[in-house]
Amino acid sequence: MLGLKKWFLIGISASLVGGATMVSSATADEQFIPLPSYRVGPYAAGGTGLYGGFIDYMRMINERDGGINGVKLTWEECETEYSTPRGVECYERLKNKGPTGASVFNFVSTGMTYAVIERATKDKIPIMSMGYGRTDASDGRVFPYIFPIITNYWSQNTAKIKFIGMTEGGMDKLKGKHIVNLHHGSGYGRETIPVLNKQAEMYSFKVTHLEVPHPGADQKSQWLQIRRMKPDWVILRGWGVMNPTALKEAARMRFPANKIVGVWWSGAEEDVIPAGKSAKGYISAGFHPAGTEFPAVQDIVKHVYDKGKGDLSDKKRLGTIYWNRGVIHGVLTVEAIRTAQEKYGKKSLTGEQVRWGLENLNIDENRLQELGVAGLMMPLKLSCYDHEGGGAVKFQQWDGNKWNVITDWIQSDQSIVRPMIEASAAKYAKEKGITPRDCPKPM
């Protein structure tokens, strides 16, 4: 009978052989996608759903289409536990994998995105930060490798104030109102303070910023202050456990849930279900809905889950907010590679080539229909000048069982956002000695 040590050595050898097989099977017709994911730790609920959707979409492309124009997608996950130092470590570990290196990183973390901006720029690997990350990186002239795609935090915030204004009966009705910005104690949480201050000045409302220290499991002091201030609205800029805690505290303080407007990282099922009835009526921003009715999602069910190859063990999570967001990550990654292939050929591409694909991404309504994601995401067009490409937001309300979309796309106010982005990006360029690229302004 084999001893424990022998079994251990056999296990190690088998893993090494397996690993070697995986590496040796990499051919020139593969495109490597690094996935610095977080499936354990305090933010695992969001991470498993989001990266699950991302992987499911890429697997569907491989199963249904045989890859992108014959180029199979490969990927490797690296666990970050939503920790910035581990995210940087994962970046270093994954950046040179695959036949041509990493195509594009999606950290799903503002902290990690900030941390690798200079490395990625030096390594010529694009970073896609869909709905998060460094807002002024929307200025592609200064940040050629960073793509806060679809909508950045500042754009979202202007749409949010528009929504509040519409609900109040017009933007002029914001005058004299009091809005509390209850934000996570992190770079992500503080990201919208400048734009909110600017809007408060423009529309003559009062804004109070209240910080909730990470992870946000106890918010008594903040909500007692809110109770005393009696604001008209609360903007909830939370993440993970901070969200249900805020909603429960709000209910305890008798603050109406339908006067709380959350960011999209506060607008998933995981954010409201633990809060129970306290969450009923709560509103959040979103750049995509929940649901499984979209043809691309149906294809994932047919080509991936029906074959037992799905990433999630619980099929009920398909169509949830985070899973759908993961699918959109997949769509944009695949379309960026497909766009780049049109210029560089149907082969494995480098990060620099994929960056070109991202910068020239143009997904209009027709293309959304072809991809089977019409209604799931908005059309977007990126350029050298504009790395955001979209900027519109919908709002959804929790009815106690599901999210219901309550508005059409609300456009962000670029007359506020873009000058702030350009000023901030210019300041960064000056600090770092970067000469901005000369990019034509889109018409």
Place this chain on the structure above:
Amino acid sequence: MAFFMEVLIAGLLAGVMYSLVALGFVLIFKASGVLNYAQGTMALFAALSFVSFMEMGVNFWIALVITAIIMIILAFVVERVVLRPLVNQPLITLFMATIGLSFFLEGFAQALWGSQVHRLELGISDDPIFIGDIMVSQFDIFAGVTAAAMVGGLAFFFNKTKMGRALRAVADDHQAALSIGIPLRHIWVLVWVVAGFVAIVAGLLWGSRLGVQFALALIILKAFPVLILGGFESIPGAIVGGLIIGSSEKLAEVYLGPYVGGGIENFFPYMLALVFLLFRPYGLFGEVHIERV
């Protein structure tokens, strides 16, 4: 003044919730001198097991009994696999082992029950009540009464029972306790079982408040300053420490926070605990150890 009182009371009641977590640490430290880093994860594991059974349709009380059995099994496994091989090793080794245990338990919980967030309703009203103009949470009052009952029971157990005295003897010196016939292994199992039960109570109360999710494991961050301030070996110290930490952090956040940008209640308790350490290195109620050098 009413607002000040409201903040103070909310802080005191929040402190009781921190004490619930700190109690588990104290129990194991008292009996083995080990700071059990896995206490927060044990609370998570207990709450996750309980809520998963409830979601399977198991009756509340049966789910509670099954969870208690799981925590008993865990105590046996910890003693057999983690502690027994490390008898007479330096305490830092045992502490490191509990860090490993924490990682293992978190992964095991995820493998067993998944990573999803669960809603937990214990049937305790969360509606506030008003004492004059001061608003107080009914849920927090319930947590306070629960903690008081636990402290009373544990204090009696440690001070008035033979087993409790044996636990304290083991904490003082493993080898000396063994030499006078105290069964070390049984004692360790027992204390981990009791810490497991405390983890169930803490896990359910915190889980009911936050939802049962992996962030529950982070509640230990609130327990550490309580332990430093109250003393690692003292059950009353865990309560008094919790009350001081809870009230001071809330008052600091509300009254000092606005002057320094806010968000100070995470680090303020640690600062306060450090100041206390300058004057009372063993905490308010910690045992003073005099060692020959």
